Amino acid sequence: xxxxxxxxxxxxxxxxxxxxxxxxxxxxxxxxxxxxxxxxxxxxxxxxxxxxxxxxxxxxxxxxxxxxxxxxxxxxxxxxxxxxxxxxxxxxxxxxxxxxxxxxxxxxxxxxxxxxxxxxxxxxxxxxxxxxxxxxxxxxxxxxxxxxxxxxxxxxxxxxxxxxxxxxxxxxxxxxxxxxxxxxxxxxxxxx
Amino acid sequence: xxxxxxxxxxxxxxxxxxxxxxxxxxxxxxxxxxxxxxxxxxxxxxxxxxxxxxxxxxxxxxxxxxxxxxxxxxxxxxxxxxxxxxxxxxxxxxxxxxxxxxxxxxxxxxxxxxxxxxxxxxxxxxxxxxxxxxxxxxxxxxxxxxxxxxxxxxxxxxxxxxxxxxxxxxxxxxxxxxxxxxxxxxxxxxxx
Numbered sequence: 001x002x003x004x005x006x007x008x009x010x011x012x013x014x015x016x017x018x019x020x021x022x023x024x025x026x027x028x029x030x031x032x033x034x035x036x037x038x039x040x041x042x043x044x045x046x047x048x049x050x051x052x053x054x055x056x057x058x059x060x061x062x063x064x065x066x067x068x069x070x071x072x073x074x075x076x077x078x079x080x081x082x083x084x085x086x087x088x089x090x091x092x093x094x095x096x097x098x099x100x101x102x103x104x105x106x107x108x109x110x111x112x113x114x115x116x117x118x119x120x121x122x123x124x125x126x127x128x129x130x131x132x133x134x135x136x137x138x139x140x141x142x143x144x145x146x147x148x149x150x151x152x153x154x155x156x157x158x159x160x161x162x163x164x165x166x167x168x169x170x171x172x173x174x175x176x177x178x179x180x181x182x183x184x185x186x187x188x189x190x191x192x
Numbered sequence: 193x194x195x196x197x198x199x200x201x202x203x204x205x206x207x208x209x210x211x212x213x214x215x216x217x218x219x220x221x222x223x224x225x226x227x228x229x230x231x232x233x234x235x236x237x238x239x240x241x242x243x244x245x246x247x248x249x250x251x252x253x254x255x256x257x258x259x260x261x262x263x264x265x266x267x268x269x270x271x272x273x274x275x276x277x278x279x280x281x282x283x284x285x286x287x288x289x290x291x292x293x294x295x296x297x298x299x300x301x302x303x304x305x306x307x308x309x310x311x312x313x314x315x316x317x318x319x320x321x322x323x324x325x326x327x328x329x330x331x332x333x334x335x336x337x338x339x340x341x342x343x344x345x346x347x348x349x350x351x352x353x354x355x356x357x358x359x360x361x362x363x364x365x366x367x368x369x370x371x372x373x374x375x376x377x378x379x380x381x382x383x384x
Contacts, residue, residue, distance in 0.1 A: 004198065004201060004202060004205065004304060005198075006196065006197075006198070007304050007305060009196060010196060010202050010304055011227065011230075011231055011301060011304060011305075013196065014231055014297065014300065014301070014304075015230060015231050015234045016234070017234075017236070018236070019236055030377075034362070034378075034379050035203065037362060037365075037366060038203075038207060038362070038379075038381055038382070039203055039206055039207050041359050041360070041362060041365060041381060042207045042208070042209075042359055043296070044209070044210070044211055044299075044311075047355050048355045048356060048357070048359075050359060050360050050365075052365070053365055053366075053367065053371070054365055054366050054367070055366075055367045055368070055369070055370070055371055056366060056367070056368050056369070057368075057369050058368070058369065059369045062369055062370075086371065092284070092285065092288075093284065093285075093288045094288075096284075096285045096286075096288035096289045096292070097288045097289065097291055097292035097295075098292060099289055099292065100288070100289035100290060100291065100292025100293040100294075100295075100296070101292040101293065101295060101296040102292075103289075103292075103293060104235070104292070104293040104296040104297060105206065105296060107236075108206065108300065109203060109206070112196060112199050112202055112203060113199060113203075119236075135370060135371055136370040136371040136372065136373075137371045138371070163239050163240045164240060165240070167233050167234055167240075167242060168233070168242050170226070170229060170230070170233060173229075173233060173242075173244070173245055173246055174229060174245075174246050174247075174248060175245065175246070175247045175248070176247070176248050176249075176250070177247070177248070177249050177250065177251045177254055178247070178254075178327060178328040179245070179247055179278065179327055179328040179329045179330070180328065181328075185222075186226075187226050187230075189230055189233060190230070
């Protein structure tokens with residue numbers, strides 16, 4: 001492995017990946033989309049099943065239709081591009097876990113390439129069925145989320161009920177060797 | 193955002209994150225463990241619930257006990273350190289997804305710091321219950337996986353039935369705007 005000279009900078013960039021829900025109107029170049037997908041393609045999965053398929057959506061009308069599935073994802077209409085994740089539909093828990101893994105790679109790759117990503121969940125079973133209809137996905141597959149990608153305009157959360165930001169301190173999140181067993185020298189961590 | 197000069201190198205490192213299941217005996221310095229956890233701490237989660245708690249295990253006897261839960265995770269006994277993930281146990285799908293996200297960050301941060309990580313799943317409900325007993329985790333919490341971390345000795349899969357490596361080509365994984373709709377100029381992607 002070639003060591004990276006600036007590992008601390010890179011970790012800082014990854015640490016600062018946040019949901020971006022407001023984008024500049026600029027299109028995402030296709031070459032950049034492929035760079036992001038190439039990182040996602042190599043994500044590990046349960047027994048290397050790679051239970052995913054990606055629908056890249058650069059047709060704004062389709063994004064607008066998806067954005068109307070429920071009010072908290074209305075912001076999706078303002079994204080220049082989305083990558084909808086389709087799962088095989090074989091195993092609920094392990095596919096949800098693998099979907100989380102591949103989504104995190106999409107968000108990190110986008111951030112490192114100067115873009116921002118935000119995840120929109122379609123909603124309940126009926127809303128997922130409607131999303132599948134819009135995207136032509138067979139109903140027996142699982143499809144519940146799309147990762148919007150674009151050049152960030154603002155990191156503000158435009159939703160009617162924005163979520164509290166920040167994170168719990170490490171002292172609260174970490175035990176050593178046994179649940180609830182703390183170690184003295186726990187760093188504070190950064191607040192932003 | 194400060195742009196990274198070597199984005200392509202960083203993406204290549206991330207793309208090449210693989211499960212590492214054989215480690216050198218060297219301990220992982222505590223400062224490095226905190227660096228990895230700081231990246232994990234900032235992972236996004238459903239409505240920022242941060243449904244996780246991490247048990248850092250550097251007591252080799254505990255890792256040995258966990259490794260005996262089932263034969264495919266026997267390799268865990270050779271890891272110098274593990275980070276067991278404990279979830280609140282409130283929501284199966286969204287917590288599995290968030291667990292996948294945080295796990296991917298642990299694996300990526302470990303790789304960028306010159307370490308390797310491997311995920312071990314405890315197994316079925318009875319095996320998960322036994323893992324909780326070993327780690328003192330309340331039974332109402334969810335705990336199904338631990339991320340082993342150490343300096344890589346080999347990327348070989350030591351398990352009796354190693355999984356086929358490699359990944360599906362982008363042409364098979366990606367549609368445009370509608371499920372099954374291909375775009376002509378799909379890059380081949382890299383084979384390793």
